[in-house]
Amino acid sequence: MTPLRAVGVLALVVFLVLTNFTFFTVSQTEIVLITELGQPVRVIDAPGLHVMTPFFDTAIRFDRRLLDFESPSEEVILGDQRRLIIDSFTRYRITNPLQYYQAVGPTEDGIRGRLNSVVTSSLRRVLGSETLLDVLSAQRDRIMATARAQVNTEMANFGVQIVDVRIRRADLPAENTEAILQRMRSERDRIAAQARAEGSEASQTIKADADRQKTVILANARADADRLRGEGEAQAIAIYADAFQRDPQFFATWRTLQAYRVAFDGKSSRLVLSPDNDFLKLLQGVR
Numbered sequence: 001m002t003p004l005r006a007v008g009v010l011a012l013v014v015f016l017v018l019t020n021f022t023f024f025t026v027s028q029t030e031i032v033l034i035t036e037l038g039q040p041v042r043v044i045d046a047p048g049l050h051v052m053t054p055f056f057d058t059a060i061r062f063d064r065r066l067l068d069f070e071s072p073s074e075e076v077i078l079g080d081q082r083r084l085i086i087d088s089f090t091r092y093r094i095t096n097p098l099q100y101y102q103a104v105g106p107t108e109d110g111i112r113g114r115l116n117s118v119v120t121s122s123l124r125r126v127l128g129s130e131t132l133l134d135v136l137s138a139q140r141d142r143i144m145a146t147a148r149a150q151v152n153t154e155m156a157n158f159g160v161q162i163v164d165v166r167i168r169r170a171d172l173p174a175e176n177t178e179a180i181l182q183r184m185r186s187e188r189d190r191i192a193a194q195a196r197a198e199g200s201e202a203s204q205t206i207k208a209d210a211d212r213q214k215t216v217i218l219a220n221a222r223a224d225a226d227r228l229r230g231e232g233e234a235q236a237i238a239i240y241a242d243a244f245q246r247d248p249q250f251f252a253t254w255r256t257l258q259a260y261r262v263a264f265d266g267k268s269s270r271l272v273l274s275p276d277n278d279f280l281k282l283l284q285g286v287r
Contacts, residue, residue, distance in 0.1 A: 022054045033060045033097040033106075043097050060106045062097045066163060067108070069115050075173065076124050080131040087169040090119050090151070092160045099159030111158060115151075119165060122150040135170060 025048065026032050032044040035058045044050055045064070052059060069090045076084055092115070094100050104110030126147045127135065135143065144165055152162040244251040 022051055023049060024052065024059050025049050029063060029065050031062045031064045031094065031097050033062065033101055034058070035060060035101075040098050040101060060097075060101065062094045062100065062106075064094060066091055066093055069112055069119075070168075071116050071119050074120055074123070076127050078127055078132055078135065079129045082132045083173050084127070084132065084135065085171045085173060086123065086127075086167050088119060088123060088165065088167050090115055090162060090166075091164040092155070092162050094159060095161045096159035099157065101159075103158045111160065114158065115155070118151050118154045119147075122147045122154070122165070123167075126150070135167075140167065 024032075026044055026046065028047045030047075032050070033040055034042045034044065034052055036053070036056055038058075041057070069092065071088045071090070073085055073087050076086060078084055092111075100111070104114060126143055130139070130143055134140070144167065148162055148165040151165055155162055240251075
């Protein structure tokens with residue numbers, strides 16, 4: 001290779017290197033902070049091709065999109081002294097790269113550690129004045145709005161905007177869960193015992209009413225039977241009396257014959273009577 005050609009190649013390499021360190025692009029999802037020898041000098045948030053001083057300036061890129069941070073599980077004490085294990089997440093956006101860089105540096109690790117501390121403290125303060133029923137009801141939106149406002153205020157000097165703070169999951173500790181389940185079982189047992197007692201009382205009432213109705217019905221039936229029997233006997237006596245009055249001798253004979261039918265039923269009846277007894281007067285002339 002000739003010296004002239006070598007110089008040309010070297011110049012091309014130097015040009016490419018200078019171009020690479022001089023020109024850079026900014027995408028629509030980025031904000032770029034330019035530092036000169038480690039000192040911040042300007043912020044670029046317009047997308048496109050930009051220029052910086054090679055070897056002196058450095059372009060630090062920050063994501064301008066919505067970012068997520070998930071806090072680890074924490075146990076908090078509510079206003080009604082209930083314990084609750086919560087998992088929360090935070091959505092934030094970098095709005096001031098210079099403040100962000102000066103507060104936590106160029107990476108996300110610093111802001112995540114700070115967010116974890118601020119979000120946890122805010123949730124403890126806010127939930128410390130709320131009941132379990134409020135946390136598990138539609139009041140949660142109000143509670144989360146209060147927590148978000150507090151976190152936003154504390155993170156204002158870090159160059160970020162807190163868009164949302166939410167409780168992803170809320171669980172009772174294992175011992176609390178068991179205690180609640182035991183109370184639920186006790187309540188169900190109490191309700192069941194009360195239902196059984198009410199059923200037994202209703203059963204006794206129904207049985208007593210049925211027995212009373214049975215006694216009344218039987219008494220009325222006996223009264224009706226006695227009345228009908230008395231009426232029948234009265235009618236029979238009247239018939240007998242009428243028959244007797246019409247032909248006393250025939251009636252006496254017929255009654256005697258009826259008495260013979262009963263007395264001499266042909267089985268094992270025995271009568272010890274004197275021959276002149278009136279009971280045998282119809283038989284005395286029979287040969």
